[in-house]
Amino acid sequence: MLRHAVITGWGHCVPDRVVTNKDLEARIATNDEWIWTRTGIRERRIAGPGETTSSLSTIAARRALACARLPAATLDLVISATTTPDHLLPNTGSLVQQALGATRAGAFDLNAACTSFLYGLAVGAQFIATGALERILVVAGETLSRFTNWDDRNTCVLFGDGAGAVVLEATDEECGVLSTVLGSAGDADHLLAIEASGSAKPATAETLARGEHFITMRGSNIFKLAVRAMTQAAVEALAKAGLAVADVRAELAHQANVRILRSTQAALGLPWEKFVINLDRYGNTGAASVPLVLSEYASTGAARPGDDFLLASFGGGLTWAASVVRWGDVEAIIRRREAQSVPAHLHGPKRPIDRAAGVRTLQ
Numbered sequence: 001m002l003r004h005a006v007i008t009g010w011g012h013c014v015p016d017r018v019v020t021n022k023d024l025e026a027r028i029a030t031n032d033e034w035i036w037t038r039t040g041i042r043e044r045r046i047a048g049p050g051e052t053t054s055s056l057s058t059i060a061a062r063r064a065l066a067c068a069r070l071p072a073a074t075l076d077l078v079i080s081a082t083t084t085p086d087h088l089l090p091n092t093g094s095l096v097q098q099a100l101g102a103t104r105a106g107a108f109d110l111n112a113a114c115t116s117f118l119y120g121l122a123v124g125a126q127f128i129a130t131g132a133l134e135r136i137l138v139v140a141g142e143t144l145s146r147f148t149n150w151d152d153r154n155t156c157v158l159f160g161d162g163a164g165a166v167v168l169e170a171t172d173e174e175c176g177v178l179s180t181v182l183g184s185a186g187d188a189d190h191l192l193a194i195e196a197s198g199s200a201k202p203a204t205a206e207t208l209a210r211g212e213h214f215i216t217m218r219g220s221n222i223f224k225l226a227v228r229a230m231t232q233a234a235v236e237a238l239a240k241a242g243l244a245v246a247d248v249r250a251e252l253a254h255q256a257n258v259r260i261l262r263s264t265q266a267a268l269g270l271p272w273e274k275f276v277i278n279l280d281r282y283g284n285t286g287a288a289s290v291p292l293v294l295s296e297y298a299s300t301g302a303a304r305p306g307d308d309f310l311l312a313s314f315g316g317g318l319t320w321a322a323s324v325v326r327w328g329d330v331e332a333i334i335r336r337r338e339a340q341s342v343p344a345h346l347h348g349p350k351r352p353i354d355r356a357a358g359v360r361t362l363q
């Protein structure tokens with residue numbers, strides 16, 4: 001029997017520090033009216049000195065696990081979706097896995113820019129559909145502010161920091177991730193890029209002086225491609241799930257620009273009221289944007305069993321994706337799991353680290 005990956009927990013975390021459009025007016029040649037009318041953003045959250053992608057991700061993940069009433073030690077896998085990892089090495093997923101105490105879980109990072117969360121959701125759903133794994137955390141965190149040139153008004157008004165997470169569990173019921181469509185166009189790589197600090201162009205004093213470690217973007221080119229790609233992917237994801245636009249309860253899309261969402265809405269023929277928006281408060285939080293809007297929405301209790309949600313995103317690469325997610329009867333699924341006696345070995349480390357050897361010992 002085909003198993004589905006259902007969302008049983010959700011959580012998000014944003015830094016406390018708020019930077020408003022007015023605050024930016026004091027720094028660069030911009031104004032609240034331009035930012036608001038061109039983007040739909042009023043303010044964004046910016047990570048403080050002690051906050052990192054992994055620390056925001058860990059808090060979001062803890063909230064998702066608490067929501068699912070699931071101990072971290074029962075997770076099989078941590079997928080960390082991010083464009084702005086704490087380090088190139090080690091991966092952020094392992095830092096989150098360790099901070100959570102997910103002692104049985106594998107962990108890795110996945111980077112498809114702002115589309116990373118939907119790619120992570122697709123990967124997690126496949127592990128569950130094949131029967132390989134039972135419980136997976138997909139967490140997306142970003143500290144885009146650390147890669148933003150705060151003197152570049154073309155980009156610095158757009159981005160914000162934050163994290164969102166979901167717990168995926170196996171179910172035999174017809175719910176959870178029903179379909180996914182993934183896309184990429186590597187020939188448009190120049191539209192959104194961080195040119196230096198990778199292996200192709202390692203950081204040097206010159207690259208730093210030229211600001212090549214910051215995000216650069218050709219906004220209007222991305223705008224057109226984003227609308228086309230998200231609309232096409234959404235239509236295909238709905239068809240794969242056997243659903244029509246009218247069946248969609250709400251669209252939880254990448255929060256990059258309200259005008260992009262308006263154009264996508266018009267192309268899809270979905271009522272604007274069905275688009276859930278939080279970019280006015282958070283700006284574009286990259287990979288974190290879709291789980292952040294999903295978590296806020298689900299936390300209000302608005303998602304009901306059987307509701308079909310359309311998730312869509314696009315980002316650097318370029319990459320894009322859409323997914324149809326049917327909300328499960330989360331409380332019933334958690335109660336059934338809790339009623340089953342969880343084998344004792346699931347509560348302890350499956351592969352304890354032999355710290356003397358510095359490696360995990362396989363059992």
Ligand code: ACO
Pocket residue numbers: 029030031034035038039113114153154157192217218219220221222223256257284286314315316
């Ligand atoms: N304040 C005031 N004026 C500005 C600002 C600013 N912050 N930024 C640009 N301008 C000026 C430009 O210099 C230009 O002036 P000019 O006409 O004298 O040359 C003018 O405003 C118009 O600029 P455009 O780029 O044409 O403005 P546009 O309407 O395209 O809006 C925007 C720009 C908001 C960036 C839009 O193109 C957009 O949202 N694109 C998508 C970007 C995006 O979503 N990127 C991220 C996706 S991937 C990811 O999420 C990581």
